[in-house]
């Protein structure tokens with residue numbers, strides 16, 4: 001740890017974190033500076049390691065749900081979704097129509113929450129201290145109220161179950177969601193009026209931290225970051241998991257892959273998510289919200305014993321491809337459980353994006369990647 | 379599929395973007411005084427004086443329900459919640475009478491609120507409708523080991539409390555329990571009383 005990264009006379013090595021406010025958690029960077037220009041940058045991660053995978057291997061399959069909430073704690077709904085997909089694939093459980101719609105509504109609301117926070121905190125990193133963030137948090141708050149009403153908890157939702165969801169959505173709740181979502185386009189317009197054309201934001205973000213297409217693909221980057229580099233890859237479109245094939249939405253793409261593109265792709269994605277939620281609310285059928293066959297699993301989680309085999313379930317989480325890999329040996333506990341966390345893999349190109357930029361830009365570039373340390377370190 | 383490309387419009391005059399942004403903040407500033415909370419007004423509340431609305435489904439820490447008196451709780455100390463709790467923060471011991479015969483009620487029932495992660499698994503698995511998620515939040519303590527380890531006496535709350543915080547769920551469960559009791563009574567009259575169901579452990 002103590003050897004220098006670059007042994008040149010006029011360089012200076014400085015340390016960010018692990019308790020630095022702009023590293024979004026316990027994350028550490030060692031940057032080598034020449035004046036204000038970054039010459040090298042190394043990541044030090046693992047401060048938040050909690051042995052997530054090993055813990056899960058000692059629990060029953062349904063018991064892992066509560067732990068997946070804690071991966072990317074900003075959008076637990078999406079984490080639940082990925083895990084539910086993997087386990088349902090493993091055991092061959094089908095999900096009723098209504099539950100699929102509820103899942104999509106919740107997942108897209110979680111995407112909006114995530115992107116709102118990301119944009120808010122990116123602006124904090126840029127120095128627009130807390131005004132844009134507060135506006136974003138104000139809208140997020142309404143969605144979190146819905147989450148609390150539906151699932152019982154604002155952030156650690158633990159709402160999905162194998163073969164459906166925990167509670168049904170009442171008409172009142174659907175109306176509430178409709179109301180919240182109908183406000184969002186106007187809010188986004190206002191948010192954009194505040195930000196998108198702001199000269200300071202443009203100057204700080206445009207042509208900063210570019211990520212070339214080929215590097216993005218080779219490094220395995222996924223999610224909005226990949227799409228900001230102009231590559232059309234969205235798992236909702238390629239896999240069409242759940243019922244995403246029924247909704248009409250677009251995949252926004254960037255051109256240059258700089259910080260501004262990453263910011264703007266997320267704004268556009270929120271608009272698309274609003275469309276998906278509106279379509280889902282309009283099309284939600286009546287019926288079961290939980291597959292009746294899986295009902296006994298709620299009472300006795302040890303009944304869930306998938307036949308020996310393996311399954312990989314992946315979703316387009318707001319941060320990228322979130323995958324869960326499960327290997328079963330026929331017992332009530334997973335034999336192997338692995339999480340492919342987008343935050344971790346998207347973080348790997350930080351050095352390439354930062355070298356040659358100014359030190360103040362490194363913070364902005366890091367902010368635009370959208371990492372959550374709960375997921376990076378697991 | 380059409381792919382919108384991001385257009386980066388150039389502002390005609392340098393500085394209009396900033397002015398426009400300032401207008402937005404100005405508007406929000408004024409709105410915050412004159413509008414309702416859900417239309418752009420002040421949405422924070424002054425906590426100790428005002429309290430947040432808590433929805434019916436809200437859950438944080440588990441508690442135990444008793445029907446008639448705290449010394450005859452619904453809990454039969456079967457230990458299922460203890461086994462299924464992901465963080466293993468529940469500790470149950472069955473009471474025994476002087477002859478050493480198990481009494482089917484807990485002698486010790488402790489939950490470490492410091493460890494509990496509010497998942498609701500215990501509520502899901504309990505076969506005797508005994509443990510439910512509460513919504514207390516002013517429970518901060520000074521000592522993690524002592525103040526957060528909640529014992530049986532503090533955990534036991536009357537059914538009326540459950541009916542108050544979660545009227546819908548409580549009504550469902552009460553109806554189900556009543557039906558089950560009626561069935562049991564009907565079955566008990568002609569034949570010998572059956573045992574109250576097996577306990578898995």
Ligand code: SF4
Nearest residue numbers: 453454456457459504
């Ligand atoms: S599962 Fe229910 S009855 Fe069994 S020990 Fe826990 S609270 Fe008591």
Ligand code: SF4
Nearest residue numbers: 463494495497498500
């Ligand atoms: S809520 Fe979860 S962590 Fe807390 S006692 Fe119940 S099962 Fe354990």
